Amino acid sequence: MDPRSEISGFLTSRRARLSPEDAGVPRYGGARRVPGLRREEVAHLAGVSADYYARLERGRISGASREVLEAVARALRLDEDERRHLFDLVKVTRRRVPRKGSNRTTVRPGVQSVLDSIETPALVQNARLDRLAFNRIGRALHSLPADGSRDHYNYATWLFLDPAAPGFHRDLDVAKHDVVALLRAASANDPHDRRLVEIVGTLTTQSEEFASLWASHDVLRHRSGAKLLTHPDVGDLEFGYESFELSADPGLVMIVFTVEAGSRTAEAMRLLAGLAAPLHAEDRS
Template sequence: MQAPDASPRGQLGDFLSTRRSLITAADVGLPETGHPRRVPGLRREEVAQLAGISIDYYTRLEQGRVRTASRPVLHAIGRALLLNDDQQRHLIQLAHPDDAVERRGGPTARVSPQVERLLANLADTPALVMGRYFDILAWNRLAAALLGDLAAMEPRHRNYVRMTFLDPHVRAMLVDWRERAQEAVSALRLAAGVACDAPRLRELVGELSLRDQDFRTWWTQHLVTTRTSGSSRLDHPVAGRFSVDWQVLTCVDDGAQAIVLMSAPAGGPDHAAIRTLDAWAERQGLAHGATSLPSA
């Protein structure tokens, strides 16, 4: 399967072009010329002017004829394109891929026994561990009750982004599906960085692009953002409608792994729904589990 981001311009050029198309002259305080624009967004010369660089240099960056730039130039372009912190970090990652790879290091084969024990011992808290591309590597009983019998799933289907789009149970359960799905695409894009030709990522993005129009649209828009906490509204067939607060914690020993914890204030109806879910999971014989990391 062809790499999902195969383009003569490369990812850096595609990202700059996409972001430029989303910014209007009014957004950055430029006067309209009175002439209709052939394409939406800023012109290349306007971005160059705002960033204080030559039009030729910016054009070569966007066309893929230059594949890197200094950090001051990238920050200037980021300011011109109104990038947020996540988007700016992504821009630098695309222009300096060797630095990003060095910082990330390689993924470990599995979740540590200590983290597995932590998940298993958590009460009233659905919890799981996800790898770099959101493959679910370990989970506790409540997470299995929430997302489905994870142990029974095909290992390569046990992926949070894939489940958000293609698993009927998860998709129906997320009341605020569109918001959660866009967050998932954005987080995957940021996690991918310049490694879009990695076999596991190519397989995942290729399948989702073929099977879901929303994913394909949002992926090509280069949505880039990340959230480490939030709240989700759920509609579970057993526990009914309730909300959970979620928090993402990065594993110190392996930056490619993250622990996701979901909770609700004790004594309230949302917490009661989690307790109902846990009692049902125990009757169903669901348990915590772990798996090896799929090939990168």
């Protein structure tokens, strides 16, 4: 992925979504030829010349100072994820040697032990959304074999291309938007990750919906939220989730589902845990 093209697309998309009213720019008579703000309006808000901002929006940003970038971020009303994305893109343009990728594909035994100690569904994935490990109840929730033989798969590819995804996600549109935004953020941090480029390329050519969402340049970082799922054995489920970056394993994130005590989901998870429990020898006889 070309960082300069990414910067151009990102700044253009953020300018297009910001109305003059939102930015506090007076709207004069006559039709506007562009959606959102004009380049010169962003330049005025950022305190730079129109020509200079035009160069930035064409991706010629490597010489821009931090103060200028912060001013552009404020002018475009970037949230924290978007601001971080912009600075990640700038860092890439200034690297003389591409950074070695950090998308690990294995999980240490100690991390698996932590997963196994958690009573609610939990998993570990990397930045390109390769899911690498689950605990037992997490496998049961995702209808994976209890022996862990199918723990490794790419969640984005599954979500957009597997016909089972719509039956699992009741919040499918939200899930798809968030997945694309996570991949977009990951691509800025590690644009030379060949596997990530392959995933994006495959999804762009095989899913019009993915291609449309990718073109929006929305970005997102792992934090917390809600998930609305359906399991074939226990029905509709409502979870919260929290995500934790693994400091000893850069690039890996642990996602832990949370369940409201006394809720229908809590009862359903007790039933699912029973269905997923390993059989003892006396139970097999």
